[in-house]
Amino acid sequence: MHTLALVNQKGGVGKTTTSVCLATALAHLGHDVLLIDLDPQMNATKWLLGRELESDEASVLESIITAGDEPDEADWPLARLVEPSGAGLDFVPAHADLSNIEGDIGEKPSRPYLLRERIRELKQGIGFEHLHAAGAHLPSEGHYDFCLIDCPPSLGLLVVQAITASDSLIVPVNVDGMSMQGLGQLVETTREVRKYLNDQIEILGLLPNNLDKRAGLVNEGLDALRDAYGDLVFETAVPWRSKIIEVSTYGTSLYDHAPSSDAVAIYETLAQEIIQRLQTSTDRTPIAA
Numbered sequence: 199m200h201t202l203a204l205v206n207q208k209g210g211v212g213k214t215t216t217s218v219c220l221a222t223a224l225a226h227l228g229h230d231v232l233l234i235d236l237d238p239q240m241n242a243t244k245w246l247l248g249r250e251l252e253s254d255e256a257s258v259l260e261s262i263i264t265a266g267d268e269p270d271e272a273d274w275p276l277a278r279l280v281e282p283s284g285a286g287l288d289f290v291p292a293h294a295d296l297s298n299i300e301g302d303i304g305e306k307p308s309r310p311y312l313l314r315e316r317i318r319e320l321k322q323g324i325g326f327e328h329l330h331a332a333g334a335h336l337p338s339e340g341h342y343d344f345c346l347i348d349c350p351p352s353l354g355l356l357v358v359q360a361i362t363a364s365d366s367l368i369v370p371v372n373v374d375g376m377s378m379q380g381l382g383q384l385v386e387t388t389r390e391v392r393k394y395l396n397d398q399i400e401i402l403g404l405l406p407n408n409l410d411k412r413a414g415l416v417n418e419g420l421d422a423l424r425d426a427y428g429d430l431v432f433e434t435a436v437p438w439r440s441k442i443i444e445v446s447t448y449g450t451s452l453y454d455h456a457p458s459s460d461a462v463a464i465y466e467t468l469a470q471e472i473i474q475r476l477q478t479s480t481d482r483t484p485i486a487a
């Protein structure tokens with residue numbers, strides 16, 4: 199199972215959109231995919247579940263704060279939280295309470311590793327007996343092929359949990375000057391996590407998103423991004439498309455709502471480029487030194 203976190207501390211760059219559309223494309227290509235909503239804004243949850251969680255419903259928060267505890271009734275392996283969302287795609291919902299995580303996990307010594315521990319369990323199929331009861335699809339090989347984590351727009355504890363728990367990072371970016379300014383800080387945080395918490399973590403690629411060809415600055419911005427980060431930038435770029443806004447607004451998928459949109463093929467191409475990068479595993483991260 200490859201665990202990929204969608205990160206960028208800048209808001210509104212397309213982390214949630216990419217998480218959901220990429221997860222759907224990977225599932226459509228025949229992979230077993232789990233998407234974890236790790237954002238207290240719950241945008242992926244609202245999109246995929248069609249509603250917010252009630253205050254008494256468990257979310258990824260319960261899984262994180264009970265990680266490492268005895269496997270009893272009060273224990274929440276991620277698999278116990280899975281909700282089905284169409285063929286091949288399952289997800290774990292978030293709750294607004296996730297914003298209180300700092301207080302909830304207190305000073306546990308294993309503090310940065312809690313989500314990582316839960317992901318390790320997923321790799322081993324721990325808690326999968328709950329999947330059937332939830333109506334989720336059972337991954338054919340006994341494990342998910344991909345676990346995507348939709349992160350909030352910060353570099354706080356939640357995002358450090360996600361980077362520590364992941365194999366690779368995907369960074370959606372808007373190619374205007376302002377959006378690129380925060381990338382250095384993200385690279386620095388990744389470097390710190392790599393040094394102290396997860397020596398395997400790599401930035402798999404920067405994904406130019408929301409390109410509006412009518413805006414004259416786009417090509418210039420894309421060139422500047424490629425000049426600065428070279429082949430760390432994915433070859434695939436996602437253009438601005440009204441259909442993409444519509445599917446998140448209506449809580450549906452491109453396959454159902456706009457199967458003839460070029461966005462369908464673009465996300466499938468992105469999925470294939472990601473798989474190819476994972477297979478060739480050249481470390482492009484500007485953090486190797």
Ligand SMILES: Nc1ncnc2c1ncn2[C@@H]1O[C@H](COP(=O)(O)OP(=O)(O)OP(=O)(O)O)[C@@H](O)[C@H]1O
Nearest residue numbers: 209210211212213214215351408437438439442443
């Ligand atoms: N390629 C695209 N074409 C058109 N609209 C897009 C595209 N990508 C994202 N958007 C829109 O941009 C807005 C922000 O996208 P999204 O919510 O995915 O960003 P985010 O990085 O997850 O935001 P946050 O940091 O708040 O979690 C949404 O309204 C979304 O529909």
Ligand SMILES: [Mg+2]
Nearest residue numbers: 213214237241
């Ligand atoms: Mg989001």
